[in-house]
Amino acid sequence: MKRLHNFNAGPAVLPVPVLERIREEMLCLPEAGMSVLEISHRSKTFESILTEAEHRLRRLLGVPDTHHILFLQGGASLQFSMLPLNFLPKSGVADYILTGSWSEKAADEARKVGTVKIAATTREENYGRIPQPHELQLDPQAAYVHFTSNNTIFGTQWQTEPETGNVPLVCDASSDFLSRPLDVSRYALIYAGAQKNAGPAGVTIVIIRDDWLSRIADGLPTMLDYRTHVTHRSLYNTPPVFAIYVVGLVLEYLEAQGGLAAVAAANAEKAGKLYAAIDSGGFYRGTAERNSRSLMNVCFRLPSPGLEAVFLKEASANGFEGLPGHRSVGGVRASLYNALPMASVAALVDFMRDFARCHG
Structure with missing residues (x-):
């Protein structure tokens, strides 16, 4: 599987x-x-x-x-x-x-x-x-x-x-x-x-x-x-x-993996790639102020709740699991814990770019 x-x-x-x-x-x-x-x-x-x-x-x-x-x-x-x-x-x-x-x-x-x-x-x-x-x-x-x-x-x-x-x-x-x-x-x-x-x-x-x-x-x-x-x-x-x-x-x-310094560097790289995708183009909007952003949980919104629902449905159909924001706040949340590979972040960024091109 x-x-x-x-x-x-x-x-x-x-x-x-x-x-x-x-x-x-x-x-x-x-x-x-x-x-x-x-x-x-x-x-x-x-x-x-x-x-x-x-x-x-x-x-x-x-x-x-x-x-x-x-x-x-x-x-x-x-x-x-x-x-x-x-x-x-x-x-x-x-x-x-x-x-x-x-x-x-x-x-x-x-x-x-x-x-x-x-x-x-x-x-x-x-x-x-x-x-x-x-x-x-x-x-x-x-x-x-x-x-x-x-x-x-x-x-x-x-x-x-x-x-x-x-x-x-x-x-x-x-x-x-x-x-x-x-x-x-x-x-x-x-x-x-x-x-x-x-x-x-x-x-x-x-x-x-x-x-x-x-x-x-x-x-x-x-x-x-x-x-x-x-x-x-x-x-x-x-x-x-x-x-x-x-x-x-x-x-x-x-x-x-080289200890926590190496792990931290990898986490910063993953989060940086995803935040860059959120900040480019104006379609996506991060919910946290930039100097407070988490490297573990990246939360963002789309232009409307309706588009967020479509985004999450299509993301799930394309193999992305766990992206709905917490039920108390809604939106989208991507958790980038240590074990998440960079390939998953890259795939999500590609999906986000295609979705924005189709719906922006």
Whole structure:
């Protein structure tokens, strides 16, 4: 069967060599005598898989020894609650920077635990840009500052982290995790659902600074306490064995590509080619301001909703999958995650050029 051009926002495209490796090992994992779907999470085989995944992630991101790596469940949405339960005291306040729907959801969950202050928002501008540094109204006494590094629905991305001084910085990096180098030492906590760049749905990667664990008050439910998972190395309960196995294969693939600097360069090239097509001719219109544009999720509109419907129908008929914009905003969205080949972007650009010529 012919593979489609997969522009889905997540679960998203995986590297073909990784899929081939999974197919090869699905029936019987080397030296295990059984499928990875059947092995015990207490076995030496899985211990090796988990350890190797952690080591590869440390190498790729340069994660210092001051930070723990956890492989959890519940998606980024569970982290919206788990974070404040652990680190937002009842008498404290947390700063949240709103740049889209997911940061809104994170703030809403935190409000159920304690006081949230909106340090900046571009909601009135339909989240078409990232706030400028001078717009941030940060509380120097805040428990932490939370931001979402990439906004899948609106197609915007932070180019660098907000400066927070001595206040701990927390990031939901779900949709651009592993797409570029990152200075992990600047963060108290980073969390990311794996289903964009790191692997399949089902596992959430959390990187947490060790000294921050001392701030957690006793009395939390066991599974919602980060210390539980640090102490048990993500093995307090049965982890998502298969998902972690795939994450390990993706990390191995990324290392073979030359690491995150090489990956970032490839992502910039893909996005640059697509944005150039959007900006030429006046038929297509990007929805994000140019200095806030995402390299992961390219959102654009056509002259009318009717033309967008025709565009999406013809695109689907020509093998382009996942191009409809999020149901809350409409339009067109092309997600350019790490594993999406340049050939898919080139094919989309050719299709867009032909469509504009026929309908412009």
